[in-house]
Amino acid sequence: MTDVRSTTTGASEATGKTTGVSEATGKVTGAAYAAHELDADLRWWAAANYLTVAQIYLQDNVLLREPLTAEHIKPRLLGHWGTSPGLSAIYSVLNRVIRETDSRWLYVTGPGHGGPALVANVYLEGTYTEIYPHVSRDARGVAKLCRQFSTPGGIPSHVSVQTPGSIHEGGELGYALVHAAGAAFDHPELVVACVVGDGEAETGPLSASWKIPAFLNAARDGAVLPILHLNGAKIAGPTVLGRSTDTEVADYLGGQGWAPIFVEGDDPRAVFADLKSAIDQSYNRIRDLQTAARDTGPTVNTRWPAIVLRTPKGWTGPHEVDGQLIEGTHWAHQVPLSGVRENPDHLRILEEWLRSYRPDEIFDDAGAVVAGITALAPEGDRRLGATPYANGGRLLTPLKLPPIARYALDIDNPGATVHETTRVLGEYMRDIYTDNSAPAGEDAHGGGSFRLFSPDETSSNRLGAVFEVTDRCWQLPTTEFDDNLSQSGRVMEVLSEHLCQGWLEGYLLSGRHGLFATYEAFAMVSASMVIQHTKWLQHATTLDWREPVASLNILLTSTCWRNDHNGFSHQGPGLIDCVLPLAPDVVRIWLPPDSNSLLSIAEHCFRSRNHVNLLVVDKQPHLQYLTLAEANDQAAAGASIWAWAGTEGDSVDDPDVVLVGAGDVPTQEILAAAQILREWVPYLRVRVVNVMDLMALLPQADHPHGMTDDDFADLFTETGHVIFAFHGYPERCTSCCTGGPTPIGSTCGDSPSRAPPRHRSTWWYSTR
Incomplete structure (x- = not known):
């Protein structure tokens, strides 16, 4: 494991490696990271990493107040560690930038399976407990936080709708940057920090999403700050951009309208110092672009800042297990230690890993995160988990x-x-x-x-x-x-x-x-x-x-x-x-x-x-x-009889046939059929029904717009023949002898969930 303990070394003494395309776009510049601030942010990061690992592994002894045993380990280990430390590092630095600038940020994470990291950070800032009071800020709450993760009835392993601060479902690989852009449109004070994983960057939607600069107006919109996180691997192998040179990555992003800033390293102090400078530089550039555009109008070909962050996959986790290199490889993607309950050596490595974050300095005697860490969060709605931009109904x-x-x-x-x-x-x-x-x-x-x-x-x-x-x-x-x-x-x-x-x-x-x-x-x-x-x-x-x-x-x-x-x-x-x-x-x-x-x-x-x-x-x-x-009347009802198109007149008897149209062209064809029948078979009683709300054909118990059986029968009769022209594909009924097409709203007569009037073996779809 990488040593994550704070020291008194100043940031200027650990600058790390940075590379860039030019002096204007590739160098990290900015105010120095004061040593005590860096120490504090590394403590936040250690706490977030500890809670991330604890969520993946622990069901008991979550504060590590006693030696770890197999009984403390979850019976099934799920989750994704590899991307999590990088996500938490960015979160920690963003906290400081927000506090220094009092600016509005939204955090969108493309590596959505870093869910435990986001939950850990939102818990540290206090938002999680405010929304879910049963996950309290004490030992009992930490236990609940860990036990609920990726368990039935708990929370999923990815960033999800249950995660405060999120507008992006972790299962939607490839859509982070496009969602970030949508959130920035018409929100001129907002900056969206969007982490793009290098595996996600291989998808088609994400590749197209880099075109944001062609559509983002600095005078009226917010900004998107992409952070391309290159940890080199996806679930089972390397990534294209992870194996590309900095020059190749810079050329790619530059061609899409971005001015990339590169941050690289595996020493936490150096990376944090450079990442803070990169975000500072990006934020200042964004505000300069926006101020100029709002004063004199936007310019064409605006080059927005972007950050390329190279850190090891599974950073600060087990470096090697059973002779296999883990840190920095695809083996760190999910659960680096999978045999913890059965393998004493794995259990020992896990305990060493957890203790490397010094939990005794994270939690007080009651199991609450110490004030020196929680005080690092921004206040109120400025917290990334509490921002109203991620709960859009508030705005x-x-x-x-x-x-x-x-x-x-x-x-x-x-x-x-x-x-x-x-x-x-x-x-x-x-x-x-x-x-x-x-x-x-x-x-x-x-x-x-x-x-x-x-x-x-x-x-x-x-x-x-x-x-x-x-x-x-x-x-x-x-x-x-x-x-x-x-x-x-x-x-x-x-x-x-x-x-x-x-x-x-x-x-x-x-x-x-x-x-x-x-x-x-x-x-x-x-x-x-x-x-x-x-x-x-x-x-x-x-x-x-x-x-x-x-x-x-x-x-x-x-x-x-x-x-x-x-x-x-x-x-x-x-x-x-x-x-x-x-x-x-x-x-x-x-x-x-x-x-x-x-x-x-x-x-x-x-x-x-x-x-x-x-x-x-x-x-x-x-x-x-x-x-x-x-x-208006038919839209409210969902469907109605077009008496002017039929021939049943004032008869109290059911029509001989009901012609139904759902969709504009199917309706036109039904009306043509009704006209032909009127001319060629004038004695046939024909009813014409138009369906405007397709969901109205479902039973009332199955959909809020569904009809009662009585209303359904009033339109389509109890026993009469129905010909249904539908704008859509038919589904074949395989539950009865007819094998005929089954329209929406009807099922086989053998189905116990529907009343008999719902079934017509003689109903037909119009087909192509």
Whole structure:
């Protein structure tokens, strides 16, 4: 183990190795780290490392007040040590920078499996106990902290929604930097320190995320300070950037608009001294850029600071075990000592490892962390675990929404008007931009609280009215041939679904509002992000301290029925399938058949909290059917009978057949079928039903929007035949002899969980 004991050596006597590209960008400069301050921060680091190791290994004797025995060790060892000491070192230095500058910071950690380190630091600063009082600041609380880690009914091994100070799920490898950028937009006083692991840096989304300087406006936005943590290895081997030279890394980052500062070493005193100087230098550079931009306007090609930190993987942990090098290799990634309960030598090494952090100097007689350590935390909301930017509902203000009647189409006769359905949404969002552009609260330089994110498809999706009041955001040079492009623009277009959705997620989780618009088939690129965000919201709703945030609204423009242009390549409603099985309290799927219903649903979605809303609608010209009042009524009901389209008239008997449309083109096809039946089989009693809220077809017990069996039967009858045209993929029923397609809201008649009216072996999906 590396010796982490404090000495009286001053920081100037242990400067460590630093490398850089040029005198301007690569050298570490800054005020000297006073020896007593360095000693104090190393004590915090030792305490965080001790609590990290204790969480992974110990279920008893957590303060090490007696010799360690096998009975003190957890029966199953889970967790990730390798990245944790680096995360805690950064946390410790950030604490001091925040206290010195009284600045607002958010800490986003890409190496999300360093969860025990983040929990340890949030516990040290006191936020954890404030939120979870049962994890008290004494011996009993430390025991609970350790026992809950990575155990059933406890907390996961990664940074999660339960972790105070987090907006980033540790299982989302590759999204740290894009979430950090989203949080920085329109939060001009915020600095987001984003740790990027070198394993994470190999992912596609993270590689794309380095393009932040092309979109971050120093006059109105906060800043992102990436800290690329190169400890050289992932779970089973080396990393690309970890094995790259400093020059190669600097060239890579420099080409993306960053000015990297390099910090490297394995001596804690030297690394802490250089890291503190690097963060000081970066912070001063950020504030200089922002001050200049707010005084005279932003400049193009702004080069933002970034830090490249090289430290050993598993730093201060066991250096060698059973003749195998551990520290600095991939063997330190998870649990360096796996046979502690069975192997006395491993148990001895673990005890030596824990005692190297000198727990007798960390805890007092009652088991509380000593005041000399806890006093190093910033105060109140300046603490990284307590910042409101990581609990965005605390900062959220409702959108000012103009009345949707202003944009509604006049419908005298259903099916007589043709209009591009999504165009009204663009007009609506144009005025949302205008009405929500004033700065709010502490962020006096902020540009607003609403943004549209789209992969270069705003105009294509008929949302171009927003360009009447704003432009596309662009911080690089422009030419006279560019269209609606400026530094002050607030429409975020980049040809990456990962960036668009990730930016929006960070924007929402830090207290703002927005919408992500993309082609339906391409939304599958970021489908896993939708799933993870849904899981986040699902758990957030169970935590009283997590304030509700604005919903993730995704507009999926569909061309799946049109083969005259992009055709089969652009077909793919698979995101519906991804979302349907997820948390019913979170997910909503909307299939508006026309413009007025889209307006009604959009207003609801922009007002909603803690939901994931999929709005699926074609951008092409379509027949328009509903008045705004009718659209509002049906949106509330989820589905309704379109009496004007059927032939059952005033008959009290059930119709012979029920034709159902869910989605704009399926509705059009159902209406065409009804017209043919009216002309060719006039004696057939036909009912036409339109479904706008797909979740309404579920039983009431299965979803908050679900129908009662009586309401379901009122629409679809008890026994009649139903033909269902659905904008989505069918699922085959394998539980009954028919093997027929089973629409949402119905199951096999053999299923004990559904009433018989839910099942129709004769129901059909329209297929492609």
